[in-house]
Amino acid sequence: MLIGFVFVGLLTVALASLSYAPAMKVTTPQEFGPVINAVAMPAMLLSGLMLPMTLGPAWLDITSRFTPLRYLVDAVRDAYVGSYATSHMLYRALVAVAFAVAATAVGARVFRRVGH
Template structure:
């Protein structure tokens, strides 16, 4: 989010509405992993397995979502594999929003994935937090 104000200097041409929609996606996507991280942190017995577990899930999910580069640039087998990762939908939706496309099927899928993911993650995080007595 800190790079968005500097992005026009580097060539970003996105409508303000697209930036707002993209920020909404980022905000909801931040809530979900935060909730799951708290749940995992309260579940593991010692701190040592926490980092490998988080990185073992987060890194492949981030790379296969197409966050760094569009998956259309990847080999066909990797592009096909990336469709299994649910985070690809919101990443593609944010790309649509930054292009000014708000009513596409990609946008709908992205919104649905983000909302469902956030609701499930907050539900799991809340249950684990309550069980821990914190």
Template sequence: MFWRDTWTIFRRQMILSLRNPAWVLIGLMQPIMYLALFGPLLQRVAEVPGFPPGDSWKVFVPGLLVQLGIFGGFFVGFAVIAEWRAGVVDRMLVSPAPRGALILGRVLRDVVSLTVQGAVLMAVATAFGLSVPAYVFVLALILVAFLGGAFSAFSYAAGLALKSEDAFAPLINMFALPVLLLSGILLPMTLAPRWLQIVSDFNPFKHVVEALRAVFLGDVLTLVTAFGFGLVIALFVLGLWLGARVFSGQVK
């Protein structure tokens, strides 16, 4: 019952996405623009003391993949607000489908979309000069999938709890700035002053970025990598649990 209902929700969401693929392309444009416009600047920045060793693309591309997973997943909450306003969510809630299936089916659609976007992003990065083994591509897509799924679930929970774009948009903006500045997505935190590095240590997404950069640099079996991937999986499980709780709480 659970997996059948999950598949039903997933299939419905995929059909809706395939009917309007513009959102997938729009979500991919921002990281590709960063890649094309900001990436070449890092080739000079890589000569600055404090920049991590290795090819600048192996430092920059992992950050863009994490950015894709976070923000690609976090904006889907707008869709569930529209579904709630149209009465779609209410009709699903009166069905016998498990609440976990209602959230997981949606999240899996977003995971597929973000995984495809991540693969395209790395293909474009390869054209710019990125060169990594095949297993790095696989591990990077796994991390993007779990990270995007986690933020997709959190986004659905927040959207359904707030039920207002006017409240949801400021929430994203409030979250975006510290994530971008304190996770080292665009520039490694090793370039920051010591006090800012200490502050960034409390940002969990900094450790996710560092884990993926370690993978790109060939350091797969390390505590940094294990901690980053473990954190992403934990966020994924927490997001699904929270999303299911919020969906269940909508029943009056």
């Protein structure tokens, strides 16, 4: 469970940082909700959060491999079933950390640009 919480924490940091970019670009607060939902809903569905992507059609499974959220969801699933010391878990952990670092960098960059 603890490993799963670490992945959820990484996801929280990444998405919170990444949400700065559209938040700083919209002109009114009312625009933020639709913009975020237009991005978040497809990303959530492609992540395999509701059902594993392997249960869907092949084209959907392939498409979902281009979103880092899928690797985070798969890592949490692996952690909950006890698959800790596998190459899949290492790869997924690296993707999670890279996504969090990249998202934080993007969020910080946008925040700095707006501040000037």
